[in-house]
Amino acid sequence: MKTFLIIMLSMVLIDNLVLSRFLGICSFLGLTKSLKNAMGMSIAVIFVMLVATAVTYPIYWNILEPVNLGYLQTVVFILVIAAVVQVLEAIIRKTFPPLYEAMGIYLPLITTNCAILGVMLINIQEIYNFSNAMMSSLGAGVGYTLAMFLFTGVREKMEKADIPPFMEGLPSTLMAASIVSVSFMGFKGVIENLFG
Amino acid sequence: MFLEINAILIPAAVGAGIALVCGVIIILVFRFFSVEVDPLAETLENIFPGANCGGCGYSGCAAYAAVLADGTEKNTGLCTAGGQDVASAIATELGVAAETVVPVVANVFCQGTCDKTHERYHYTGTPHCASASGLFSGPNSCTYGCLGFGDCVSVCEFNALYIEDGIAKVNHNNCVACGKCVAACPKHLIRLIPKHELATNVTCSNHWPARVAMKACKAACIACRRCVKECPVDAITIEDNLAVIDQMKCIHCGKCVSLCPTKAIRQGLLDGPKIEALQKEKEAEAS
Structure with a gap:
C-alpha cells in the first residue's frame, strides 16, 4: 500500500509526466483547446500506457536482458509500441465501436507519443517489479490527464483574454504552460516529508 | 581491430525477430478484426464536398454518408454546402428521386x-x-x-x-x-x-415601439404597416413591432423596398467586402 501511494504520488504530482518531465508536450499543446479533445486523448493515453507496459516489461526482462541487449530497449520499444497501438486500434474498432468513436482518432497520434516511450523506459530504469510498473504507468496516465485538464482550463480562460498580437497563439500558450509547470515544482520534497 | 561477429549478429537477430513477430501479429489481427466499410457509404462520401461543416445535421460527411447508405436517413437533400448538384448525384447513386434543395x-x-x-x-x-x-x-x-x-x-x-x-x-x-x-x-x-438574387428582407431585429426604435437606430423597422398594405401577395406580417417577410410567399417585386420610410427593407444579397474592391481599385491605379 505504501509503495503504491509513493508511486502514485510521485507519478501524478511530483514527477508529473508533462509538467515536470516535459514528455508528451506536442499533444499537451495540441489537444488542450477543448475539454472534449483533452478527455479523449487522456483516456487513450491511460489505456495505451497500461497495455504497452504489459507488453514491453516482459519483453525487456525476458528477452533483452538475458542476452545483454538492454541497450536495444529504445529501438525495440518504439517498434513494439507502434505495433501494439495498431493492433489495439483494429481490435477496438471491431469489438467496441463506441470506444473507437471516443478515442479512435487519438490512438494513431499515440503511436509516436514520447510520453508512452518515456514511461516505458522509466519503468525499466527504476527496476520496478511488474505490478509496480503497471502502477507507475497508471499514475503517469492519471498525471497526464491532470495536466491536460488543468491546462485546458487555463487555455479556455486565455481564449477570452485580451492578448497583445505579437504574443497570440503559441508564445502565450508556452508561457502559460511554463507557469503551470512552475506551480508543480511546489510538490518537490513531499514524499521525503510524508514517508521519509 | 578485432570485431566479434556475434556482437552484431545477435542484436540484429533479436531485433529482426521481434519485428517479425509484431508484423505477423498485426497481419493476423487485421485479418480477423477487419471492419467491412459499406462500399456504398464510401462512394457517397466521395460525392460530398468533404467540408465536414455539419450543415446536414450530422457530425460530418462520413456520418451523413453512412446513414444514407444504411437507409436510416431518406432525405438526400440535406447537404447545404453541395446544393442541388450533390443531392442529384446522391439520389442517382441511391436510385431514388432527387430531392429538391432550396x-x-x-x-x-x-x-x-x-x-x-x-x-x-x-x-x-x-x-x-x-x-x-x-x-x-x-x-x-x-x-x-x-x-x-x-x-x-x-x-x-x-x-x-x-x-x-x-x-x-x-x-x-x-x-x-x-x-x-x-x-x-x-x-x-x-x-x-x-x-435568391433579389432576396427581400426586413433587415432589422428590433422589437421596440416606433418612437424608441427610431431614437436607437435610423434604419430600424418602425412597424408602420405600409409594406404590409402594399405587398401584392400578402407575404408581410407585423410580429411584435417588427415586419417579417415570408420568404416562401415573396415574389421579389421590390415594391416594399422603395416604400419603406427608414430603408429597413433591403433587396439583394451582398458580395465581398468593400475593402477588397477598394484594394483592387488601388492596385489597378498603381499598375
Whole structure:
C-alpha cells in the first residue's frame, strides 16, 4: 500500500509526466483547446500506457536482458509500441465501436507519443517489479490527464483574454504552460516529508 | 581491430525477430478484426464536398454518408454546402428521386452601422460579442443590433462573413449555410434564408415601439404597416413591432423596398467586402 501511494504520488504530482518531465508536450499543446479533445486523448493515453507496459516489461526482462541487449530497449520499444497501438486500434474498432468513436482518432497520434516511450523506459530504469510498473504507468496516465485538464482550463480562460498580437497563439500558450509547470515544482520534497 | 561477429549478429537477430513477430501479429489481427466499410457509404462520401461543416445535421460527411447508405436517413437533400448538384448525384447513386434543395444562405438581420446607431457607453472589455452582450446587452444604442466584434466571423470556416462599418455582413458567394454563425451570434441576428438574387428582407431585429426604435437606430423597422398594405401577395406580417417577410410567399417585386420610410427593407444579397474592391481599385491605379 505504501509503495503504491509513493508511486502514485510521485507519478501524478511530483514527477508529473508533462509538467515536470516535459514528455508528451506536442499533444499537451495540441489537444488542450477543448475539454472534449483533452478527455479523449487522456483516456487513450491511460489505456495505451497500461497495455504497452504489459507488453514491453516482459519483453525487456525476458528477452533483452538475458542476452545483454538492454541497450536495444529504445529501438525495440518504439517498434513494439507502434505495433501494439495498431493492433489495439483494429481490435477496438471491431469489438467496441463506441470506444473507437471516443478515442479512435487519438490512438494513431499515440503511436509516436514520447510520453508512452518515456514511461516505458522509466519503468525499466527504476527496476520496478511488474505490478509496480503497471502502477507507475497508471499514475503517469492519471498525471497526464491532470495536466491536460488543468491546462485546458487555463487555455479556455486565455481564449477570452485580451492578448497583445505579437504574443497570440503559441508564445502565450508556452508561457502559460511554463507557469503551470512552475506551480508543480511546489510538490518537490513531499514524499521525503510524508514517508521519509 | 578485432570485431566479434556475434556482437552484431545477435542484436540484429533479436531485433529482426521481434519485428517479425509484431508484423505477423498485426497481419493476423487485421485479418480477423477487419471492419467491412459499406462500399456504398464510401462512394457517397466521395460525392460530398468533404467540408465536414455539419450543415446536414450530422457530425460530418462520413456520418451523413453512412446513414444514407444504411437507409436510416431518406432525405438526400440535406447537404447545404453541395446544393442541388450533390443531392442529384446522391439520389442517382441511391436510385431514388432527387430531392429538391432550396439553397439557403446566412443573412444578418441588422443594418445598424456606426453612422445609424450610437454608443450608450464605451466598451473596453474583451473584444467578443458574447462578453460585450453580457454587459448591459452591449454598448449599442439598439440592444437588438449587431455588436460588430465578429464572433460569427471567427466561427466561419468558409471566410463568408466580414465586419464592415461595425456590423457583420455575409458574402453569399462563400456561404455554404452550415449554420455555425447562426448559433454563435448572441443576439440571434443571423438566420438562414432561401438564396435568391433579389432576396427581400426586413433587415432589422428590433422589437421596440416606433418612437424608441427610431431614437436607437435610423434604419430600424418602425412597424408602420405600409409594406404590409402594399405587398401584392400578402407575404408581410407585423410580429411584435417588427415586419417579417415570408420568404416562401415573396415574389421579389421590390415594391416594399422603395416604400419603406427608414430603408429597413433591403433587396439583394451582398458580395465581398468593400475593402477588397477598394484594394483592387488601388492596385489597378498603381499598375
